[in-house]
Amino acid sequence: xxxxxxxxxxxxxxxxxxxxxxxxxxxxxxxxxxxxxxxxxxxxxxxxxxxxxxxxxxxxxxxxxxxxxxxxxxxxxxxxxxxxxxxxxxxxxxxxx
Numbered sequence: 872x873x874x875x876x877x878x879x880x881x882x883x884x885x886x887x888x889x890x891x892x893x894x895x896x897x898x899x900x901x902x903x904x905x906x907x908x909x910x911x912x913x914x915x916x917x918x919x920x921x922x923x924x925x926x927x928x929x930x931x932x933x934x935x936x937x938x939x940x941x942x943x944x945x946x947x948x949x950x951x952x953x954x955x956x957x958x959x960x961x962x963x964x965x966x967x968x
Contacts, residue, residue, distance in 0.1 A: 872897075874906055874953045876913075880928070884910035893947060899930055900943040902953055917955070929956045 875888045891905045900922060907914040919925055924943045929936065931954040937945040947953065 872902065872947055872949055872951050872953060874902065874955065876906075876910075876955050878957045880913060880916055880955060880957055883912045883916065886910055891953075893949070895948055897947050898943060899932065899937050899945045899947065899953070900924070902947060903930070903943070903955075906955070916957070927958050929958055930954070931956075 872891050872893055873888060874891050876884055876886050881887055886909075889906075889909065891902055891909070893902055893905060900918075903917045903924065904922065907917050915925075917925060917928060924930065929938070931937065932940065932945055932947065933951045934954075937943070
Protein backbone atom coordinates (compact mmCIF):
# COMPACT_ATOMS: atom_id res chain seq x y z
CA UNK A 872 0.00 0.00 0.00
CA UNK A 873 1.25 3.48 -0.79
CA UNK A 874 1.18 6.19 1.89
CA UNK A 875 1.58 9.87 1.09
CA UNK A 876 2.45 12.47 3.73
CA UNK A 877 1.48 16.16 3.44
CA UNK A 878 2.09 19.54 5.04
CA UNK A 879 3.99 19.87 8.30
CA UNK A 880 3.98 16.08 8.67
CA UNK A 881 6.12 15.85 5.56
CA UNK A 882 8.57 18.34 7.04
CA UNK A 883 8.84 16.39 10.28
CA UNK A 884 9.33 13.05 8.62
CA UNK A 885 11.34 14.05 5.57
CA UNK A 886 9.08 11.68 3.63
CA UNK A 887 6.74 12.45 0.76
CA UNK A 888 5.58 8.99 -0.22
CA UNK A 889 6.45 5.46 0.79
CA UNK A 890 5.27 1.91 0.35
CA UNK A 891 4.01 0.18 3.47
CA UNK A 892 3.91 -3.60 3.43
CA UNK A 893 0.65 -4.67 5.10
CA UNK A 894 -1.51 -7.75 4.67
CA UNK A 895 -4.87 -7.41 2.92
CA UNK A 896 -7.49 -6.39 5.43
CA UNK A 897 -5.05 -4.48 7.63
CA UNK A 898 -6.53 -1.33 9.15
CA UNK A 899 -5.71 2.36 9.01
CA UNK A 900 -4.53 2.00 12.63
CA UNK A 901 -2.02 -0.68 11.57
CA UNK A 902 -0.85 1.48 8.66
CA UNK A 903 -0.31 4.48 10.95
CA UNK A 904 1.56 2.27 13.41
CA UNK A 905 3.79 1.08 10.55
CA UNK A 906 4.35 4.68 9.43
CA UNK A 907 5.32 5.65 12.98
CA UNK A 908 7.83 2.78 13.05
CA UNK A 909 9.36 3.94 9.74
CA UNK A 910 9.35 7.63 10.74
CA UNK A 911 9.49 7.81 14.57
CA UNK A 912 9.30 11.63 14.46
CA UNK A 913 5.66 11.23 13.34
CA UNK A 914 4.55 8.91 16.16
CA UNK A 915 3.02 11.57 18.40
CA UNK A 916 1.40 13.29 15.41
CA UNK A 917 -0.29 10.14 14.16
CA UNK A 918 -1.30 8.14 17.23
CA UNK A 919 -2.16 8.82 20.85
CA UNK A 920 -1.00 6.69 23.80
CA UNK A 921 -3.83 4.19 23.20
CA UNK A 922 -2.94 3.79 19.53
CA UNK A 923 -5.92 5.82 18.32
CA UNK A 924 -5.65 8.38 15.52
CA UNK A 925 -4.75 11.84 16.72
CA UNK A 926 -7.58 14.34 16.16
CA UNK A 927 -5.01 16.66 14.56
CA UNK A 928 -4.73 14.57 11.38
CA UNK A 929 -7.02 13.72 8.50
CA UNK A 930 -6.57 10.40 6.74
CA UNK A 931 -8.01 9.48 3.36
CA UNK A 932 -8.20 5.97 1.93
CA UNK A 933 -8.07 6.26 -1.86
CA UNK A 934 -9.71 9.68 -1.67
CA UNK A 935 -12.33 8.90 0.99
CA UNK A 936 -12.11 10.42 4.46
CA UNK A 937 -11.74 7.51 6.90
CA UNK A 938 -13.70 9.50 9.50
CA UNK A 939 -16.73 8.85 7.29
CA UNK A 940 -15.90 5.14 7.02
CA UNK A 941 -14.77 3.17 10.08
CA UNK A 942 -12.12 5.60 11.31
CA UNK A 943 -8.90 3.92 12.43
CA UNK A 944 -10.57 0.53 11.92
CA UNK A 945 -11.15 1.16 8.21
CA UNK A 946 -9.80 -1.86 6.31
CA UNK A 947 -7.12 -1.46 3.66
CA UNK A 948 -6.17 -3.39 0.56
CA UNK A 949 -2.73 -3.44 -1.10
CA UNK A 950 -3.97 -1.24 -3.99
CA UNK A 951 -5.28 1.52 -1.70
CA UNK A 952 -3.49 4.82 -1.28
CA UNK A 953 -3.41 6.37 2.17
CA UNK A 954 -3.10 10.17 2.30
CA UNK A 955 -2.21 11.70 5.69
CA UNK A 956 -2.74 15.44 6.24
CA UNK A 957 -2.46 17.71 9.26
CA UNK A 958 -5.88 19.25 9.97
CA UNK A 959 -6.15 22.80 8.72
CA UNK A 960 -6.20 25.62 11.20
CA UNK A 961 -7.74 27.95 8.62
CA UNK A 962 -10.70 28.75 10.88
CA UNK A 963 -8.29 30.61 13.20
CA UNK A 964 -6.82 32.59 10.33
CA UNK A 965 -10.27 33.90 9.35
CA UNK A 966 -11.65 34.54 12.83
CA UNK A 967 -13.21 37.97 13.16
CA UNK A 968 -13.26 38.33 16.96
